[in-house]
Amino acid sequence: MSRVAIVGAGAVGATTAHDLAAAGVDVTLFEREPIDWDGTATPSRTPADAASARAAGVVYDAYAEDIDAALGARSLERFRAFDDTRGFRFHDCPYAICVREGDTERAEATRRAAERMRSHGRPVETVAPDTFGDWFPTLVADDLAVTAVADNAGWADTADYVAAMVGEARAAGVTVRDETPVTLSDATTLTVADESRSFDAVVVAAGAHTARLCEAAGVDLAAVPYRVQALTTCVDTGGPNVAATERTDAATTGRTAPAASEPHPGPMWYDATAGTYARPHPEGLLVGDGTVPKPADPAEWRREADDWFQTDALAVARERLHGSVQSTTDAWAGVCTATPDGDPLLGRVTEGLYVATGWQGHGFMRSPAHAELLATRVAADINDDPDPPATLDGVLAAFDPTRFPADVTVEVREGMLVEERDPQT
Numbered sequence: 099m100s101r102v103a104i105v106g107a108g109a110v111g112a113t114t115a116h117d118l119a120a121a122g123v124d125v126t127l128f129e130r131e132p133i134d135w136d137g138t139a140t141p142s143r144t145p146a147d148a149a150s151a152r153a154a155g156v157v158y159d160a161y162a163e164d165i166d167a168a169l170g171a172r173s174l175e176r177f178r179a180f181d182d183t184r185g186f187r188f189h190d191c192p193y194a195i196c197v198r199e200g201d202t203e204r205a206e207a208t209r210r211a212a213e214r215m216r217s218h219g220r221p222v223e224t225v226a227p228d229t230f231g232d233w234f235p236t237l238v239a240d241d242l243a244v245t246a247v248a249d250n251a252g253w254a255d256t257a258d259y260v261a262a263m264v265g266e267a268r269a270a271g272v273t274v275r276d277e278t279p280v281t282l283s284d285a286t287t288l289t290v291a292d293e294s295r296s297f298d299a300v301v302v303a304a305g306a307h308t309a310r311l312c313e314a315a316g317v318d319l320a321a322v323p324y325r326v327q328a329l330t331t332c333v334d335t336g337g338p339n340v341a342a343t344e345r346t347d348a349a350t351t352g353r354t355a356p357a358a359s360e361p362h363p364g365p366m367w368y369d370a371t372a373g374t375y376a377r378p379h380p381e382g383l384l385v386g387d388g389t390v391p392k393p394a395d396p397a398e399w400r401r402e403a404d405d406w407f408q409t410d411a412l413a414v415a416r417e418r419l420h421g422s423v424q425s426t427t428d429a430w431a432g433v434c435t436a437t438p439d440g441d442p443l444l445g446r447v448t449e450g451l452y453v454a455t456g457w458q459g460h461g462f463m464r465s466p467a468h469a470e471l472l473a474t475r476v477a478a479d480i481n482d483d484p485d486p487p488a489t490l491d492g493v494l495a496a497f498d499p500t501r502f503p504a505d506v507t508v509e510v511r512e513g514m515l516v517e518e519r520d521p522q523t
């Protein structure tokens with residue numbers, strides 16, 4: 099049996115490990131942080147610094163590029179099939195892109211992007227603001243110029259996904275070595291606890307650490323880490339998402355209403371003009387996208403959210419939602435990875451060495467499909483498969499990790515920009 103090492107038990111590494119083991123490959127998954135691999139701890143115990151533990155868990159297939167749309171749709175299929183596995187839950191919920199009046203270029207870009215999403219068979223409707231307001235009465239719509247509503251979407255707790263997927267990987271035969279940081283000495287050799295271990299293939303899915311790990315083996319990757327932020331809050335809609343006793347308490351004492359008892363009853367939304375998104379969360383609402391557009395050190399970065407982000411994100415939520423948005427209940431930062439063209443680095447970099455990184459803030463939602471592709475590629479290579487699946491090379495060519503010249507510069511940009519999905523702007 100061929101032996102493959104995967105470095106990193108985030109959403110991508112854990113899913114790749116599972117899929118390879120399910121294909122009959124002998125897999126060892128190395129993770130430097132502790133993991134609850136049975137997915138039984140509450141809250142889930144997964145690598146705390148990993149982007150996968152810090153992500154918002156927004157999932158959709160509303161992409162204007164054909165490959166992204168197909169991979170987004172495949173990921174949604176897998177998330178739904180994985181629902182109720184080891185405590186993981188997937189919550190179907192529409193995703194709405196909103197552009198404000200006066201933001202004319204972005205409004206046009208959004209209309210065109212929605213048209214392209216539809217041309218790839220994605221269920222995305224461009225909706226007039228008054229109709230949008232009728233559909234989603236918890237959202238303020240009278241300042242909007244354009245909205246596009248994607249129906250194939252939802253949200254999930256990302257740490258629960260990792261814990262459940264590591265559990266499934268282990269059940270499929272993967273050897274999980276958590277609390278085991280590794281380094282790369284050459285393409286197929288890892289240093290593990292001061293010992294060299296060789297494999298038939300190595301997959302580095304180490305998130306923001308991927309480029310640095312590969313550098314030690316003489317491989318340069320065009321991937322730059324940067325900080326992104328999110329927070330949770332609760333919203334008193336006057337409706338059933340805040341417990342009646344809490345509202346009474348607030349009314350009689352004048353104190354701010356405490357935590358909501360259930361997720362905010364609206365869609366997920368991205369206010370493209372403000373650059374802020376939100377989704378329902380067990381405490382009420384999760385609000386995000388405090389992108390800090392400069393490189394971050396993957397080892398030394400500020401885990402707490404910045405004050406400016408919390409102030410700005412709550413201000414946008416207050417403008418976009420009816421009801422009363424309360425103060426922050428939790429706020430944090432995580433590290434994402436940018437590439438020169440915003441597309442991931444996924445596939446083989448040299449004989450025996452594969453990488454998976456550079457998701458530009460969209461790595462969780464596409465992890466099931468990206469990992470599936472990568473696992474299929476690795477299995478075909480190590481088994482010398484004379485007839486690998488026809489789609490494999492075509493799709494992976496778009497994400498070839500060696501596609502950039504050595505001296506390319508990487509500009510860190512907000513990952514959700516509508517303009518990036520629209521080649522006409």
Ligand SMILES: Cc1cc2nc3c(=O)[nH]c(=O)nc-3n(C[C@H](O)[C@H](O)[C@H](O)COP(=O)(O)OP(=O)(O)OC[C@H]3O[C@@H](n4cnc5c(N)ncnc54)[C@H](O)[C@@H]3O)c2cc1C
Pocket residue numbers: 105106107108109110111128129130131145147148149150151152153154155156157278279280281303304305306307311326327328386430431432433434454455457458459460461462463464
């Ligand atoms: C605030 C925030 C919000 C986000 N929201 C969304 C969202 O709504 N939707 C979405 O799709 N994406 C979102 N993202 C992006 C998403 O989190 C990432 O794209 C995705 O989780 C990347 O997964 P990964 O497995 O590639 O990397 P990671 O989750 O970072 O996993 C890498 C793993 O490698 C391990 N590792 C590193 N070095 C070593 C080593 N030397 N030895 C062993 N192990 C090592 C790390 O400990 C880590 O566990 C968000 C990110 C942040 C920070």
